[in-house]
Amino acid sequence: MARAAKxxxxxxxxxxxxxxxxxxxxxxxxxxxxxxxRECKEYAKRNGIRIINVYSDxxxxxxxxxxxxxxxxLRDSRRGGFSVVVVWKIDRFGRNRAEMAQNKAxxxxxxxxxxxxxxxxxxxxxxxxxxxxxxxxxEYYSANLSQNIKRGMKENALHCKSNGSGKSxxxxxxxxxxxxxxxxxxxxxxxxxxxxxxGMKIADIWREIVASGAKTKRGKDFTQYxxxxxxxxxxxxxxxxxxxxxxxxxxxxxxxDDLFNRVQERRALSKKAPASRRSNSDVDFxxxxxxxxxxxxxxxxxxxxxxxxxxxxxxxxxxDKISKHNKCTKKNVKKEWLETEVTRITRDxxxxxxxxxxxxxxxxxxxxxxxxxxxxxxxYEQQLRDTQSAINNIMKAIEAGIITSSTKSRLFELEEQKxxxxxxxxxxxxxxxxxxxxxxxxxxxRFFGGDINNKEYQRNIIDMFxxxxxxxxxxxxxxxNISSQNEISVDVVEQAAFAALDECxxxxxxxxxxxx
Ligand SMILES: [Zn+2]
Numbered sequence: 001m002a003r004a005a006k007x008x009x010x011x012x013x014x015x016x017x018x019x020x021x022x023x024x025x026x027x028x029x030x031x032x033x034x035x036x037x038r039e040c041k042e043y044a045k046r047n048g049i050r051i052i053n054v055y056s057d058x059x060x061x062x063x064x065x066x067x068x069x070x071x072x073x074l075r076d077s078r079r080g081g082f083s084v085v086v087v088w089k090i091d092r093f094g095r096n097r098a099e100m101a102q103n104k105a106x107x108x109x110x111x112x113x114x115x116x117x118x119x120x121x122x123x124x125x126x127x128x129x130x131x132x133x134x135x136x137x138x139e140y141y142s143a144n145l146s147q148n149i150k151r152g153m154k155e156n157a158l159h160c161k162s163n164g165s166g167k168s169x170x171x172x173x174x175x176x177x178x179x180x181x182x183x184x185x186x187x188x189x190x191x192x193x194x195x196x197x198x199g200m201k202i203a204d205i206w207r208e209i210v211a212s213g214a215k216t217k218r219g220k221d222f223t224q225y226x227x228x229x230x231x232x233x234x235x236x237x238x239x240x241x242x243x244x245x246x247x248x249x250x251x252x253x254x255x256x257d258d259l260f261n262r263v264q265e266r267r268a269l270s271k272k273a274p275a276s277r278r279s280n281s282d283v284d285f286x287x288x289x290x291x292x293x294x295x296x297x298x299x300x301x302x303x304x305x306x307x308x309x310x311x312x313x314x315x316x317x318x319x320d321k322i323s324k325h326n327k328c329t330k331k332n333v334k335k336e337w338l339e340t341e342v343t344r345i346t347r348d349x350x351x352x353x354x355x356x357x358x359x360x361x362x363x364x365x366x367x368x369x370x371x372x373x374x375x376x377x378x379x380y381e382q383q384l385r386d387t388q389s390a391i392n393n394i395m396k397a398i399e400a401g402i403i404t405s406s407t408k409s410r411l412f413e414l415e416e417q418k419x420x421x422x423x424x425x426x427x428x429x430x431x432x433x434x435x436x437x438x439x440x441x442x443x444x445x446r447f448f449g450g451d452i453n454n455k456e457y458q459r460n461i462i463d464m465f466x467x468x469x470x471x472x473x474x475x476x477x478x479x480x481n482i483s484s485q486n487e488i489s490v491d492v493v494e495q496a497a498f499a500a501l502d503e504c505x506x507x508x509x510x511x512x513x514x515x516x
Contacts, residue, residue, distance in 0.1 A: 014083035016049040019073055019093075020056040031044050033058060036088035036117075043117035044086055046319065047288055048301060052082055074103070077110045081225075090116045101134035115289060129481055130363045132464040133435065157242035160250035168235045169217055170254050179240075181252045189254050192230050196263055202227050231263055251382050283314055284455075286339050286462045287469055293318040294472035296328040302335065316471070331473050338469075341457045342478060345490055346465055350480060351447055359482060360440040367435065377428040384421045390414050 020036040034055045044051050053076070055069040073085065085107060087093060094100035104114050152461065156162070161177035170189040190207065197207045206224045216222055234241065237260045240250025285302030293300050300316040307313055314335040320328040326424045391414045394407060447464075450457040470477040477489045 007394055014049045015052050015082045016044060016086055017053040017055060017073060017076075017082050018044070018086050019070065020054070020088060020212050021067070021070065022056075032454070040088055040117045040129045041376060042087040043115075046301075047115075049086060051086070074106060077107055077112045080110070083112055085112060085114045087114060087116050089118050097502055101131055104131075107471060129359055129444075129464055130366055130435075130440075132460075133363065133440055154242075154245070157240075157245040158366055160247050168228060168233055170236065171251070174347070179251050181254065185217075186254050189230055189236060192227055193236075193255050193259055193263055196231055196266070197259055202231075213479055228267075236260065268451045283335075284459070285314070285316070285335060286340070286459055287316065288467075290462070291316055291338075291464060291469045291471060293320065293328060293330045294470045294475075294477070295330045296320045296326070298472065300330075300333075303332070330471065333471055338471075338476075340460050341490075342466060342469055343452045343461045343477070345476075345478060345488065346461050347447070347452060348479075349488060350465060350482070351444075355482060356441055356444045359444065363435070363440050364437050377421075377425065380421055380428060384418065384425065387414055387418045387421060389403060391418065427509040 018037055018040040020033045020040065037054055037056065041051060043049075055073040057067050057069045076082075077085075090100060093103050107114060156177065159177075160179070162173040162179060170182060170186040171179045192205055193210070195208070196202070202224055205297050206227050209227065210224050214222065216226060230236075235251045236253070236255040237257055238249050238251050238253035240247040283302075283304070289299075289301045290304055292298065296318060298318055298320045300318050301322070302314065303317045303322065304312055304314050309358075315332040316335060316338060317332045318328045318330040320326075321330055331484050391411065394411050394414070394488060396402075397407060447457075447461060450461070452458070465480055465482065466478060467481045468479040470479075475489055475491050477487065479487050
């Protein structure tokens with residue numbers, strides 16, 4: 001029997017990166033960065049995220065800026081290229097909730113989402129809501145902040161000056177902020193254009209460039225993606241670009257128009273040739289990581305298929321069922337239906353004055369506990385004492401005349417360590433402002449009576465309040481981030497949830513009823 005529709009069994013692939021950090025201190029439980037990265041990779045695999053880069057900061061890099069890779073990840077996020085950051089635990093993202101929220105909000109402005117590989121079980125479920133409230137505020141502040149920054153950058157752009165980030169290969173910036181040609185890099189740019197114009201493939205050019213030992217601006221090996229970006233960079237024909245400001249002749253030219261245009265034509269042709277699959281889906285599965293199969297307790301994943309009329313449709317499917325085992329009988333569930341339904345149940349049955357009052361009290365309490373938690377401070381103070389006594393011992397040895405080159409370098413090492421610890425102590429002493437109960441209530445009340453079909457509303461409700469959704473064929477169990485009311489069970493009229501899925505595939509409609 002012919003299939004009624006093509007079920008391509010392709011999860012939507014999302015490009016993501018991993019951020020891992022070793023943080024010292026009493027709360028550190030995972031010893032190695034490798035361990036974190038491994039778990040993040042497993043998480044990514046389960047959730048259809050393709051990892052394109054890994055950033056990791058180890059404890060001491062010998063400088064005071066021991067989060068260099070984190071900053072790099074933030075910078076890279078501005079150029080696009082990935083839409084998810086996978087972290088092992090969300091506490092890798094800042095030393096307190098306010099800092100985490102600020103960083104998450106910065107990424108959110110670039111359309112990048114942060115997910116954690118470890119299932120998030122906070123001490124108090126309201127902690128998640130507090131984070132969301134903080135995030136909302138941080139987002140507001142960074143939006144304002146970026147307005148001011150933008151003004152300055154626009155000024156620069158009108159004068160064809162550098163705005164700091166995203167300097168192209170081939171250029172340096174002089175002391176006044178204007179672009180100049182860097183001859184060695186410009187030669188690499190010319191070579192890439194000429195070879196491509198001669199008919200070489202990007203992969204072959206890449207191999208040659210890497211073999212020649214040439215490095216990128218950051219001193220790393222080129223990637224194929226990097227090569228293809230060089231080929232489409234209009235700076236090389238002298239075009240200055242910043243946002244929507246475009247100034248022909250605003251940059252020193254490296255490539256002539258004829259060569260540039262020939263290369264663009266060939267690129268346009270080669271792009272059309274293969275069945276190019278957009279990797280970054282514009283479809284966002286709001287319940288990713290939160291939805292589980294009631295039959296086998298496994299995760300359910302966002303999937304897509306194409307109906308016989310050529311229309312794309314989206315649904316959640318049990319991971320076990322779509323994997324090779326194929327044992328689980330859980331029916332697929334329409335994405336649109338599920339997300340709207342979960343939003344509706346939450347809005348109508350959970351969000352009320354009483355719940356919000358309860359949440360606000362808990363949120364204020366969590367903040368108070370966090371402010372009182374001085375364990376990190378005590379930890380660093382102990383470290384400082386240990387380091388100081390080690391320094392004293394070496395000083396005694398020096399006074400006693402025992403000096404070798406290794407004593408000397410050990411002393412430098414300890415002095416360096418001491419200044420790092422002192423910096424950490426200063427940072428720990430800065431207290432973060434507390435959000436008042438009224439502010440929390442105000443920011444949550446805006447969710448009363450929202451439009452359950454609005455995507456942004458669905459996203460806010462699900463991110464903030466929903467902890468877990470367990471799907472059976474005849475009911476849904478939703479658990480919430482609110483300890484007073486943390487579970488709700490709703491019977492499903494099967495017609496509504498699953499009937500429309502019959503078009504997904506003939507195989508589906510032939511599946512035996514669950515539990516039969
Ligand atoms: Zn299952």
